[in-house]
Amino acid sequence: GAVVSQHPSWVICKSGTSVKIECRSLDFQATTMFWYRQFPKQSLMLMATSNEGSKATYEQGVEKDKFLINHASLTLSTLTVTSAHPEDSSFYICSARDSGATNEKLFFGSGTQLSVL
Amino acid sequence: GENVEQHPSTLSVQEGDSAVIKCTYSDSASNYFPWYKQELGKGPQLIIDIRSNVGEKKDQRIAVTLNKTAKHFSLHITETQPEDSAVYFCAAFNAGKSTFGDGTTLTVKP
Numbered sequence: 001g002a003v004v005s006q007h008p009s010w011v012i013c014k015s016g017t018s019v020k021i022e023c024r025s026l027d028f029q030a031t032t033m034f035w036y037r038q039f040p041k042q043s044l045m046l047m048a049t050s051n052e053g054s055k056a057t058y059e060q061g062v063e064k065d066k067f068l069i070n071h072a073s074l075t076l077s078t079l080t081v082t083s084a085h086p087e088d089s090s091f092y093i094c095s096a097r098d099s100g101a102t103n104e105k106l107f108f109g110s111g112t113q114l115s116v117l
Numbered sequence: 118g119e120n121v122e123q124h125p126s127t128l129s130v131q132e133g134d135s136a137v138i139k140c141t142y143s144d145s146a147s148n149y150f151p152w153y154k155q156e157l158g159k160g161p162q163l164i165i166d167i168r169s170n171v172g173e174k175k176d177q178r179i180a181v182t183l184n185k186t187a188k189h190f191s192l193h194i195t196e197t198q199p200e201d202s203a204v205y206f207c208a209a210f211n212a213g214k215s216t217f218g219d220g221t222t223l224t225v226k227p
Contacts, residue, residue, distance in 0.1 A: 006160065032213075043206060043219045044161070093160045097213075104149045104210050108160035 002028050004096050006109025013084055014117055021079045021112045023094030029074040030096035034106070035067070038091045050077040074099065084116040119144040121209050123218025131226050136197050138221045140207035141189040149210035152181060152192045154203045155220075161206060165192070197225045 003026040013019050023033055031052045036044040048069055049057040056069035066088075068080040077096075081088055094109040120143040130136050140150075148169040153161035167174045167181045167190065174181050178197075183190040194201055202225045207218040 004160075034215075041220075041222075043217045046215070091158075095160075104213060105151070105163060105166065106215065108153070108162065111158070111160045113158065 002026075002096075002098055002105075002107045004094065004107045004109045006094050006112060008112060009110060010113040010115075012115045012117065015085055016083055018080055018082045019084055019114060021081075021092055021094075021114075023077045023079070023096065023109050025075045025096045025098075025107075028096075028098040029100060030077075031074060031099045033071060033077040033094055033096045035069065035077075035079050036093045036095070038093060038111075040091075044093060047079075052077075081114065084114070086116045089114055089116045119147060119209055119211060119214070119216040121207060121216045121218045123207050123221060125221060126219065127222045127224070129224045129226065130197050132197060132199060134197055136192075136194045136201070136223055136225075138192045138205055138207070138223070139189060140191070140209075140218050141187075142209040142216070143188065144209070144211055145185075145188065147209040147211040147216075150181070150183060150190045151208050151210070152179075153206045153208070155206065156203045164205075194223075197223075199225050199227050201225050 005024045007022050033050040035047045047062045050069045050071040052071045058064045071077040093111045095106040123140045151166035154164045155161040178195045180193040204220045206220045
């Protein structure tokens with residue numbers, strides 16, 4: 001099956017610093033990728049839709065200047081948490097859809113646990 | 118917009134028993150319904166999916182049923198094993214937009 005690689009798997013940073021998370025589709029091209037945030041024992045909350053070569057579409061209530069998304073190639077999207085604060089600590093997950101497929105299957109990365117001290 | 122409700126939130130079964138998780142959706146235009154398994158500290162993994170033109174799909178011990186009229190779909194796991202213990206999410210897709218259920222924590226006791 002299609003593989004989505006997400007790095008890092010965990011990161012600890014100081015308050016005020018920025019953190020970049022990468023999401024790569026390894027064996028397929030993805031014009032669209034998605035970024036989610038997940039709190040313990042809760043469902044996935046869609047943050048934004050990442051579109052290759054254009055601006056990301058953010059969900060209501062998500063600060064686009066805080067969560068910068070770049071989708072510069074068909075296999076890579078990055079999420080940068082700028083000026084991170086303890087309340088940004090969470091599990092972040094990406095997913096991608098195969099651009100060459102006719103179905104809507106989503107393939108998820110393994111997630112990134114962010115802890116802001 | 119779409120609303121997906123998932124029940125139960127927790128489910129505990131004895132090894133070898135069956136487990137059933139149910140989801141209801143509100144938007145009749147939704148046409149794709151995947152189920153994901155998420156283990157602790159990992160991303161969700163697609164385990165089975167069904168499209169709206171199909172009523173049932175089976176893959177070894179896992180099956181999904183869809184009732185379009187009632188707008189609900191269910192995940193069935195037979196002969197459960199301890200490694201089936203995880204959180205399971207259903208989702209409903211409409212024109213590429215997905216809505217997830219709140220998840221079911223399944224515990225299979227040896």
